[in-house]
Amino acid sequence: MSNVYIGYHxxxxxxxxxxxxxxxxxxxxPFESFIETENGFSAFIQKNLWHENILADLFILDNPEFKxxxxxxxxxxxNWNEEWEKNFEPIEVDGKCxxxxxxxxKTDAAYDIVIEPKMSFGTGHHETTxxxxxxxxxxxxxxxxxxxxxxxxxxxxxxxxxxxxxPIDAIDIDNWCYLNSIENAERNNxxxxxxxxxxxxxxxxxxxxxxxxxxxxxxxLNDMQQYVDCLNExxxxxxxxxxxxxxxxxxxxxxEKGLQYVKKFERNNWVALKYLKx
Numbered sequence: 001m002s003n004v005y006i007g008y009h010x011x012x013x014x015x016x017x018x019x020x021x022x023x024x025x026x027x028x029x030p031f032e033s034f035i036e037t038e039n040g041f042s043a044f045i046q047k048n049l050w051h052e053n054i055l056a057d058l059f060i061l062d063n064p065e066f067k068x069x070x071x072x073x074x075x076x077x078x079n080w081n082e083e084w085e086k087n088f089e090p091i092e093v094d095g096k097c098x099x100x101x102x103x104x105x106k107t108d109a110a111y112d113i114v115i116e117p118k119m120s121f122g123t124g125h126h127e128t129t130x131x132x133x134x135x136x137x138x139x140x141x142x143x144x145x146x147x148x149x150x151x152x153x154x155x156x157x158x159x160x161x162x163x164x165x166x167p168i169d170a171i172d173i174d175n176w177c178y179l180n181s182i183e184n185a186e187r188n189n190x191x192x193x194x195x196x197x198x199x200x201x202x203x204x205x206x207x208x209x210x211x212x213x214x215x216x217x218x219x220x221l222n223d224m225q226q227y228v229d230c231l232n233e234x235x236x237x238x239x240x241x242x243x244x245x246x247x248x249x250x251x252x253x254x255x256e257k258g259l260q261y262v263k264k265f266e267r268n269n270w271v272a273l274k275y276l277k278x
Contacts, residue, residue: 004047005075008055012040013067016126017216018060022068025058027176040068047074093133099155102187111137111162114187115153116180128214128240131265131272132156135238136212141165144209147230150219150241154181154195156212158188165210166192173199200226210236214272217242221253228257231277236262240272247271 012018019041030049035042090100098109142164148157151170170181178197185193200223209232259275
């Protein structure tokens with residue numbers, strides 16, 4: 001295997017949605033690692049799999065809704081652990097939950113979650129993940145059948161199991177997330193998490209007591225009826241991945257389907273909502 005990589009450094013506006021779409025497109029190419037940066041992310045591909053026009057067919061680069069600039073460079077002998085350590089700080093939520101990489105020291109937090117940061121998105125740094133952890137920390141999920149929809153690195157599924165939830169389904173449409181979620185569940189000695197690659201079509205006929213969906217506004221609105229249909233009576237739905245100004249759209253969709261609003265967390269204009277099915 002070549003030890004020489006080409007590193008692309010992207011700056012993106014708006015960052016979150018643009019990064020999500022761009023990573024999905026790059027994931028169809030032989031890019032193998034992504035590291036979040038302040039204004040975007042860096043992506044790495046082995047030089048022997050790279051060619052000058054490798055980005056030529058990316059639709060988002062021609063989309064006027066996004067401003068994307070990038071540079072690229074050749075990198076010898078990438079030391080991934082060093083890259084992760086430079087870009088991955090452990091996360092602490094409410095003094096109870098600690099999310100760290102294997103190279104960070106173990107803590108005495110009630111919930112000590114170890115994530116292999118092969119890609120720093122979904123490691124708990126994002127506001128939405130932080131708030132969903134807050135929701136879970138104050139919710140009794142003991143023996144509750146739980147769904148982590150759009151699971152990313154499966155942090156929320158892992159925390160749910162640590163808090164006693166079982167069985168747990170974790171679903172993501174992205175192959176990298178699917179594989180990394182399996183690895184992270186094993187790394188945290190989880191016995192009750194089953195990971196699936198796919199979308200809401202996998203939910204047909206399933207029932208849950210708790211559904212966690214941290215995705216984005218459009219997907220949430222599109223799939224909301226399926227979430228509601230899957231929820232048992234008195235089931236809880238946690239929603240995040242959208243901004244404060246999106247609340248009216250999300251709330252209208254939930255309430256018209258019979259869900260009762262319970263609570264919200266807000267963090268840097270991002271929101272995480274809790275609803276109850278009665």
